Amino acid sequence: MTEDAIRTQVHGFIRKNFLFDDATHVGDDQSLLGSGVVDSTGILELISFLEETCKVKFDDSELVADNFDSVNRISAFVIKKIAQSKA
């Protein structure tokens, strides 16, 4: 899975699950919590989606806003996790 593919997946999930429309554009670096696109329970929905789709498992200590607060942060972090799991 490439970083681009993860970005696309995440954008799709956000659109379908939080925005419910095609018109609103979420920037790759936009803060998801800060801009109100996703609330703190919503982030958990996003995390379980990533665990299922990308076949990764996050430790509790990794579940901080730094890793999940934008599409770019998420894709970079997931790529890192995938690499770790293969190592």
Next chain:
Amino acid sequence: MCGIAGIVNVSDRHAPPSAELLTSMVSAIRYRGPDEYGLYRDMRAGLVHARLSLIDLATGQQPLANEDGTLWIVFNGEIFNYVELRQELVTLGHRFRTHSDTEVIVHAYEEWGNGCFQKFNGQWALALWDSNAHRLVLSRDRIGVRPLYVREHGGRVWFASEVKAIFADPSVPREIDPGGLDQTFTYWTSLAPASLFRGIEELRPGSVRVYASDGSMEETVFWRPSYPVSSEEYPLTIDEATEALSEKLELATRLRMLRADVPVGSYLSGGLDSSLTAWMGRKAKEGIFQTYSIRFEDAEFDETEFQRAMAATIDSSHQELVVKRSDIARVFPDVIRHTECPVLRTAPAPLYLLSKLVRDSGIKAVLTGEGADEMLAGYDIFRESEIRQFWSRQPGSTMRPALFNRLYPYLARSPQQAKGMALEFWKQGLDRAGMPGFSHDPRWRTTAQVKRFFAPALQAEIAARPPEDVLDDLPAEFGKWDSLAQAQYLEVVTLLSGYLISSQGDRMLMAHSVEGRFPFLDADVMEFCNGLPASYKLAGLNEKYILKRVAAGHIPDAIIRRQKQPYRAPDAISFVEAGAPSYVAELLSEGALRDAGIFDPGAARGLYMKCVARANGAGGNGVFSNADNMSLVGLLSTQLLHHHFIRGNGDSPAASIEYTTLIDRVPLQQLSGTA
């Protein structure tokens, strides 16, 4: 406690208001006062009244006039200090025919003019018609406990306790007001004078509006919450202040227990405020004391243990109502017919059911603890705001935000994820510390997310209007108050006035002809509380500090010490679980959404389908995010509002009304061709 309505021609080119139309108006809100009906009419004005008899059962009928029959009133509410005012007026030479508080208002207005309202300690919405001067006076109490709506068009004024009485006139256009809707999805309420309906105004709390015979209108706001400027020294020690508050609260409770010619009961939520109110109510009057509580089948929301402990302490005759999700879904359309505005939580629904229990048990008035959290800083929003304020001075600190663990103990125990995300949420806008609205920014920002669902055309219409922001209309001295007082002010003028005592208060109570009485909203109690220094209300992070001191020794320690639990009910889940009523799917269908034109059908359908899926096991454990909960309840209630009021499906058929008071001064030869 009653319902009022009327039509007044401020210009003389109209025919007298028709008696049939006035009857339709009062019929639309007859549940507010099912005991007696009254009508007054002359060539310019028609006033109607539905009475819930609580004081002076024998002679308190309305409309009522002064001695020479020139000044007429319809009045909803109570003036609790009417006995004292009556004595004062008698000394000044006024003669009284009844023992009602209504007559006191008429004479007080004759004596003091618009200045009379400052003297009233009570909860009111009223209309005075001076048939000589052709002047209409409308007024509401300080906080807006009693509702009043106005429409002015083409030299004619309509007014009523509820919008549906104005809509009883088929000539009145029915449209949702985009500005009122926009405000509701930020503040949880429209901001008076805006309302949810175009062309209809809500009279501001604490105001007097006068329509003169030349058609001019003048409005005066005689009261807004006010707090000391930060530098003022407070004269009382905490012990002295505790004693003073205790006395004032007991007096306020006694007035509300004894100034009624019927028994008064009390709600018991399980929290500090209603427990103390009930204890004081019990103390004020001998005999059986009825208390009422809501229990929830969902353990998450239930407070039974504390309610029963308090009922046992005061030995009340206690009744409980167990509320299920299916009850909430079942009554929700009726709830919205009464709120007349969208809501973001289902919390009013159980209170709608509870007032029915009260009424069925023969009680017409109840005390509640409403207002304590606003007057004495009980809500989390005040504590959150103080922590965010403190944090903002060292935004890099990790110790400062750790204070949130004290506010929300579950955070300390919860996995890193919830904590990290929650902090990220509270961190937003930290750089705006010290600016008006800092305290409420997280709530308003969260609520405003629901506007994503607005249809593009509605969004464009809202964007084209000048914004009507609560922060644009602040008292001049707002910036000189301490941060807690600023937060309290915003809480009072938005959530308390517009939602808690209306959608969740008056409207749910009056739906079943029950009057709410609120000792914490007594004029003297409010002035006293607002004058307290911040540290007496919020001592560190200890909320309602002074009130806990007042309550100590009277109510069980377990209630005083317990972590404050916000009153909540099951939200979105009620409407999407298996067996949910069919109106939900109908009103959230593509066709109904398109017909109302308020929400983007694709987005609204997406939300609904997601919630249905989550409720039924797919994609999660049935837990709904705050955003989804608020959005689904907000959308559904707005669709119901449209269905009931714009499409007219909520209109109740006019009942035949028998007037016990009927004063018709329109000469018979004028009757042909009246409109």
